[in-house]
Amino acid sequence: RVRVPRIETTEMIAGSQLVAADARRFIVARTDVGKATSWVRDQLVFESEPLAQVVAEMNRHSVRKIVIAEPAIGETLVSGNFRPGDVEGFARAVQAYEYARISGESAGQIELSAR
Numbered sequence: 214r215v216r217v218p219r220i221e222t223t224e225m226i227a228g229s230q231l232v233a234a235d236a237r238r239f240i241v242a243r244t245d246v247g248k249a250t251s252w253v254r255d256q257l258v259f260e261s262e263p264l265a266q267v268v269a270e271m272n273r274h275s276v277r278k279i280v281i282a283e284p285a286i287g288e289t290l291v292s293g294n295f296r297p298g299d300v301e302g303f304a305r306a307v308q309a310y311e312y313a314r315i316s317g318e319s320a321g322q323i324e325l326s327a328r
Contacts, residue, residue, distance in 0.1 A: 256294050264289045264312060267303075268325075274298045282326040286313045 223241055225231065230244040248258045257274070259267050265287030268279045274297035281287045289312045295303045304323045307313050316326035 255296060257297055258294050260292050261290045262292070263287060264291050264307070264325075267291045271295065271297075271300050271303050275300045277301070277320070278322045279304055280322050280324045281313075282316060282324050286325065286327050289313070 225241055228243055228246055229241050230249070231239050232242045234240045248260070257270060259270075265281060265284075268281060268287070272278045277300050279300050291307070291312060293306065295306070300323060304315050304325060307325060308315050311328055313325040314328050315323060317324035
């Protein structure tokens, strides 16, 4: 006997996205389309997101990486629009707003530490 998987359907509307709820289930959730597609306009948009999460996204778009030296500063909430790949500009902005300081730089990375 052949077991045929059950197929489920759902209707998606503009402003929604399909999200994996777990390994076997998906849900349809509302999304900020402008934010989700900002990279297409050469921008990454963040609104009150943890610095660690923002750094991870910035690092996805750059060969040069940002390293957070102290995990506690990774919890700092950051908002702003940044150019993908411009990790130096991002690090300088983080320092200017006193979220963290640039404590080390090399050709391959920029290190952020507590102020």
